[in-house]
Amino acid sequence: MDRLAADSREWFPRPYEPLRHPDLHHIDDRTVIDHFTDSGLSPAEREVGIGVWAEHFNGPAAVSGLTQAMRWCAAASGDWRLLHEATSGHRLTTGTASLAAAIAEHGTADLHLGTKVTAVSQHGPITVTTADGSRRTARQVVCTLPLNALTSIDFDPALPEPKRAASAERTASQGLKTWIRVRGEIEPFTAYAPDDHPLTFARPEYTVDGDTLLVAFGTRAADLHPTDKEGVTHALHRWRDDLEVVDVAGHDWMSDEFSRETWPMQRPGHLTKYLAALQRPHGGVHFAGSDIANGWAGFIDGAIESGLRVAGQVEAALGS
Structure with missing residues (x-):
């Protein structure tokens, strides 16, 4: 290391x-x-x-x-x-959702939640079409879709080949995150396993009403669902068969149509082949997000860095 x-x-x-x-x-x-x-x-x-x-x-x-x-x-x-x-080593004490809520409250944008974009056309004014058939026009557009979900939108003209290739090849991340509630308050521990095990990492994070909440990760979401209590228990018992699993919870980000990945991690060759091309605007459409950050790619910090950079691009394009 x-x-x-x-x-x-x-x-x-x-x-x-x-x-x-x-x-x-x-x-x-x-x-x-x-x-x-x-x-x-x-x-x-x-x-x-x-x-x-x-x-x-x-x-x-x-x-x-x-x-x-x-x-x-x-x-x-x-x-x-x-x-x-x-x-x-550090957490947002009020949770990640509180950060998104604070940004929304501080900003002046009109928010349209639950509105699925299906197409972006750049013939004339940029036109954004949503799943219900409504259209909105804009001088510039910022797309922050995760890389694996990028091709879910019909771009016209089509995205350049490097962007489409990177999305088709997908990120290295294809795993799962699950929360495991075990009986009683237990001593802290950290567990690792080779990447052919259903779970490769586990450790206690919080205590809840006399029980302990563990966070655990695995490398292949296709092999274990984060809410599969029996499967998660079996995987945890490879390390600690003395722990009684009370409940498990999680979200299948790989099957979620709006993410299709967990946190973005690059495959071999993707840095030099794709990063510059992924950051490049496509006409009046700009691309931002943690997937294509320069530093701390895969983290909120990277998303903020990328957003600041693209905000400058949009400002320049608008002649502000």
Whole structure:
């Protein structure tokens, strides 16, 4: 892990300029498995390292791009311990939904919730068509769809090939997140497993009315539904068969038509092949979101960074 973090500063000396290094193509086709296979580790040590990054990617290590892992490390100043603290050591005390609500309350935009966009045409004024057949026109449009859901909209003219290819190839993330309520208050622990297990990570997060709430992740949502109590219990008992599962809860983000992914993580080769093209406007349509952020891709921070950048593009296009 120290070597990976140290290498990240060599390849990404400026984390918010991820394409700056001229020789990125030399390592962009490598996977997390490649890194840990070449590190001279014992089989058990290799399993732990791969398991840690499978949890970070929320996907199998075999499709997890090494440069994506390095980008996270570089954003944390090349310190993987700081990376873990930054990514999982702090929470919004009132929940993520409170942030969205505060943004909505502070802004002046007209919000149309539950309104599904089906098409965007740029012949004349930009026309946005919704599922109920209504149309709205605009001088500029910002699209923040997750990458895997990008092709669910009929763009006319069609999106450039790199955008369509990146969406078709999909992100590396294909996993699940489940909350597990177990009987009683238990001592803190952290569990990892290789990425061929149904769950690759679990740990206690909260206590609720005398019980403990665990958060757990797996790399393949197709193999385990986050609300499958029997399946989740079986997976948890691979680590801790002394824990009594009271209930489980979660959301299948992979099957959700508006996400079709969990948090966005790049496959090998995607950084140099697609990032610049994904960030590029398509006529009057601009693209933003955590999927295509420069720094902290996969986090709210990356979404904010991307939004600020695109806001500047739109402002310039409007001549403001």
